[in-house]
Amino acid sequence: MADARSIGIFDSGIGGLPIAKQVRSFMPNENLIYLADTLHAPYGEKTEAYILERSLKITDYLLQRKVKAIVVACNTATLVSIKALRERYPIPFIGVEPGLRPAALNTKTGVIGVLATAKTLTSQSFHDLAQRVAMGAKVEIQPCPDLVLLVEALKLSYEEASATVHAYVQPLLDKGADTIILGCTHFTHLKTVIQKVVGETVNVISTEEAVAREVNRRLQQENLLSAQQTPGSTLLLTNSERSRFKQQVDTLWGKAAIDTF
Numbered sequence: 197m198a199d200a201r202s203i204g205i206f207d208s209g210i211g212g213l214p215i216a217k218q219v220r221s222f223m224p225n226e227n228l229i230y231l232a233d234t235l236h237a238p239y240g241e242k243t244e245a246y247i248l249e250r251s252l253k254i255t256d257y258l259l260q261r262k263v264k265a266i267v268v269a270c271n272t273a274t275l276v277s278i279k280a281l282r283e284r285y286p287i288p289f290i291g292v293e294p295g296l297r298p299a300a301l302n303t304k305t306g307v308i309g310v311l312a313t314a315k316t317l318t319s320q321s322f323h324d325l326a327q328r329v330a331m332g333a334k335v336e337i338q339p340c341p342d343l344v345l346l347v348e349a350l351k352l353s354y355e356e357a358s359a360t361v362h363a364y365v366q367p368l369l370d371k372g373a374d375t376i377i378l379g380c381t382h383f384t385h386l387k388t389v390i391q392k393v394v395g396e397t398v399n400v401i402s403t404e405e406a407v408a409r410e411v412n413r414r415l416q417q418e419n420l421l422s423a424q425q426t427p428g429s430t431l432l433l434t435n436s437e438r439s440r441f442k443q444q445v446d447t448l449w450g451k452a453a454i455d456t457f
Contacts, residue, residue: 198423211382212269240313309368312379
């Protein structure tokens with residue numbers, strides 16, 4: 197049976213927009229509600245209890261908006277919260293994890309570098325994931341708090357971001373990493389800059405397309421896909437300054453309906 201309810205997507209800010217774009221690309225007729233919890237960003241500097249509390253409150257809000265599934269479009273929130281969310285609520289939750297499996301399959305040197313928030317890299321869930329899927333590859337980690345701030349400030353050009361990116365990736369390259377994982381959805385906005393800094397011989401992996409495919413698969417499995425033939429609607433929500441959010445959306449998404457929550 198077709199289901200016209202919206203898909204909910206949330207992140208601490210604009211980091212999840214590349215995932216929302218891929219979901220829109222794979223499922224053009226689905227209605228989307230994207231929620232940026234900007235007032236409480238960045239999650240990478242918060243405690244696990246705080247991140248879980250935010251995830252629960254956002255889920256409650258999205259359920260009030262009658263969403264049929266929720267994409268946790270944030271690595272940190274996924275690793276901290278998704279198990280509890282799946283246990284507590286009856287709808288499908290699709291999370292995002294660092295792409296360790298494809299990295300392990302692609303590395304030639306046997307060394308994988310991970311750029312992420314400190315909270316992601318110190319979580320037990322990340323440690324367990326690395327143990328489970330790294331297939332013997334050495335996983336070198338690099339916390340990158342300043343990259344989230346660059347993205348939220350829309351400092352995305354090579355001139356604006358390359359020095360900061362270089363400072364974070366060089367230690368990984370020095371350790372022999374030939375594959376760099378973007379372990380925070382915010383960093384996808386800087387993928388072009390990161391690739392230019394590390395060079396063409398280093399593979400840079402992000403996971404937004406894989407997440408969108410999983411959203412499509414889960415909705416199909418649960419008979420939750422929309423049957424409407426017209427393009428789906430998109431609503432982008434923030435709980436902080438609306439004018440700043442509009443500037444971010446105009447730059448990274450294009451024209452879209454914006455509101456506050």
